[in-house]
Amino acid sequence: METIQQSLEQMMEHFNTRMAAFQDNLEKASAAPVTLASLATDFSQFKSLIGDSLLNLQHQVQVLAQQQDRLEMHSRRKILLLHGIPEDSDINLTLNVSKMFAEKLKVNIPLHSIRRIHRMGRVTGGKPRPVLVKFHGIEERHKVWIAKTGFKSSGITLSEFLTKVRHDAFMIARKHFGISKCWTQNGAVMIVGSDGKKHQVSSVAEVNRLINLTQSVTSDNTTFPATTQPAIAPKTLDTAGVTRSKRVLKK
Numbered sequence: 430m431e432t433i434q435q436s437l438e439q440m441m442e443h444f445n446t447r448m449a450a451f452q453d454n455l456e457k458a459s460a461a462p463v464t465l466a467s468l469a470t471d472f473s474q475f476k477s478l479i480g481d482s483l484l485n486l487q488h489q490v491q492v493l494a495q496q497q498d499r500l501e502m503h504s505r506r507k508i509l510l511l512h513g514i515p516e517d518s519d520i521n522l523t524l525n526v527s528k529m530f531a532e533k534l535k536v537n538i539p540l541h542s543i544r545r546i547h548r549m550g551r552v553t554g555g556k557p558r559p560v561l562v563k564f565h566g567i568e569e570r571h572k573v574w575i576a577k578t579g580f581k582s583s584g585i586t587l588s589e590f591l592t593k594v595r596h597d598a599f600m601i602a603r604k605h606f607g608i609s610k611c612w613t614q615n616g617a618v619m620i621v622g623s624d625g626k627k628h629q630v631s632s633v634a635e636v637n638r639l640i641n642l643t644q645s646v647t648s649d650n651t652t653f654p655a656t657t658q659p660a661i662a663p664k665t666l667d668t669a670g671v672t673r674s675k676r677v678l679k680k
Contacts, residue, residue: 436489440482447478498594498631502616507544507570508590511560513583522546526562533583534576542569561590589613598636605640 451471511526523546530538545563552558564570577587591599591613599618603611610621618636620628623643630636 436485440485444478444482447474451475494594495632498592501592502595502631505590505592506616507565507567508561508563509570509573510549510588510590511562511585512557512588513585514557514560516548516552516557522548522560526560529585530573533585534573534579536572536576538564538569538573542566559588589616591616594633595631598630598633601633602630602636602639605636 451474514526514529523540523543526546527538527540527543530536542565543562544565545561547561548558549561550558562573564573574587574589580587595613595616595618599611599613602618602620606620606622612619617629617631620630620636620639622628622639628639630639
């Protein structure tokens with residue numbers, strides 16, 4: 430925060446200095462005719478100053494947003510979301526979830542280890558609302574998260590409680606790279622890119638940079654990963670060849 434404050438103070442000092450010099454030149458020029466060339470020079474300098482100041486401010490806002498996102502994600506480090514639990518299990522939700530962990534995941538989570546549990550969102554006629562589970566300790570949370578594959582084929586899924594920024598990044602990454610190549614780990618979005626390497630991102634901007642990076646790599650045939658090279662199925666080639674042969678016979 431102190432760095433941002435210092436940056437703003439430097440910007441204001443620089444702005445006031447430039448504006449004072451501009452005002453001084455304007456007063457001196459009032460006794461002499463003003464030319465278009467001098468006006469164009471002054472305008473160009475002022476435009477450059479404003480542009481640099483806005484870029485600096487934009488950068489500072491991004492830094493603040495990233496810090497806020499990290500703090501918010503840190504506050505959610507003990508939380509997991511359960512999806513697919515029927516609404517009629519809410520009579521004793523804590524007990525039902527604890528039993529579910531024991532039966533499905535083979536993880537013993539006592540009732541006192543669950544600090545808070547409740548539904549999220551409004552009631553709709555569609556699928557059941559997700560259940561937010563906050564654990565007392567980070568260890569219990571990790572035990573459940575590691576054993577989440579036990580919910581396979583049960584209709585119940587487990588996810589981390591991501592911030593909106595990270596959730597948006599996760600959805601865009603899954604859409605571009607595929608579901609099997611994207612997952613979350615301790616609040617970070619993990620991606621296996623087209624280069625075959627594992628990348629960690631936390632914002633849409635970082636996902637877009639990774640997309641552009643992998644696209645620039647795959648556009649060069651010398652660096653195109655063998656596992657991602659587009660291939661034409663032999664069946665398609667055979668069908669096309671038969672079609673062309675029939676046309677030749679008809680002619």
